[in-house]
Amino acid sequence: MNQLLSHNRCGIDRAERALLARISTGDRSAMDQLYMLYFERLAKFFLNVTLHPDVVEDLINETMLEVWKAGESIRTKPSVLPAIMRLAYSRVQKYFAEVRSNEPHSQCDVRDWEQSKSKLAKATASEFQVFLSNLPVEERAVLYFVYASGFSRREIADVMQIACDYVDMLLCAVRATSTLYLNVTATRAK
Numbered sequence: 580m581n582q583l584l585s586h587n588r589c590g591i592d593r594a595e596r597a598l599l600a601r602i603s604t605g606d607r608s609a610m611d612q613l614y615m616l617y618f619e620r621l622a623k624f625f626l627n628v629t630l631h632p633d634v635v636e637d638l639i640n641e642t643m644l645e646v647w648k649a650g651e652s653i654r655t656k657p658s659v660l661p662a663i664m665r666l667a668y669s670r671v672q673k674y675f676a677e678v679r680s681n682e683p684h685s686q687c688d689v690r691d692w693e694q695s696k697s698k699l700a701k702a703t704a705s706e707f708q709v710f711l712s713n714l715p716v717e718e719r720a721v722l723y724f725v726y727a728s729g730f731s732r733r734e735i736a737d738v739m740q741i742a743c744d745y746v747d748m749l750l751c752a753v754r755a756t757s758t759l760y761l762n763v764t765a766t767r768a769k
Contacts, residue, residue: 592659599654602647614643620728621667627723628671630712638674642667661730665738668720675716710760714753721749 595616601609621642625635645666646653656662711719717739724730724738736743 595659596654599646599650599659602650603654610643610647613646617643617646617663621663623727624664624667624723625671627727628716628719629674630708630719634674638667638670642670645670658734660728661734661738664724664728664730665740668738671716671720710757714756718749718753718756721746722753725750 595613598609598613598616602613618639621639622635625638626632629635629638642663646663649666653659653662711722714722720739721735724735730738732743732746735746739746
C-alpha cells in the first residue's frame with residue numbers, strides 16, 4: 580500500500596513540476612491548473628490554522644501569487660508539495676503578524692500556559708474547537724501537517740523552517756495540553 584501511495588505521489592509530483600515549468604514561462608492556464616490542484620488542500624490548511632473562514636480565499640490567492648513568482652525555484656525543490664506548503668505557512672505567519680499589529684489583544688495572540696490551563700479547566704467537550712483555537716498557531720500548523728497532510732517530521736521542519744527537535748517539542752506541547760484537556764473533561768463528566 581505504501582509503495583502504491585509513493586508511486587502515486589511521484590506521478591503527481593512530476594505533473595506538478597511540468598506545470599511549474601510552464602508557469603515559469605508565463606503560462607496562465609498552467610497556473611490555473613495548479614491553483615485548482617492546490618485549492619482544497621490550501622483551504623483546509625488555512626481554515627484549520629487561522630480558524631477564520633473569511634480570510635481563507637485571500638490567503639490562498641496570496642500564496643498562489645508567490646507560487647507564480649517562484650515557479651522555477653519551486654520546480655527544482657526535492658518535492659513540490661512541501662515547497663508550496665512552506666509558502667502557505669509563511670503567509671499564515673504574515674497574516675498573524677498583521678493581525679497582532681492591528682489588534683494587540685486579539686484571539687490570535689499566543690496564550691501562555693497558565694491562561695490555556697485555566698480555559699481548559701472550564702471547557703466542555705462541545706468546546707473542543709475553542710480549545711484548538713487557543714493553541715498557538717505553530718501547534719495548530721504541526722497538528723495539521725501531521726494528521727491532515729501526513730508529512731514526516733523532516734518535511735514539517737522543512738515547511739516551517741525549524742529544527743526537527745522543535746517539531747517534536749511542539750507535538751509534545753500539544754499532547755500535554757490535550758491530555759490536560761481530556762483529563763479535565765473526563766473528571767467533569769463523572
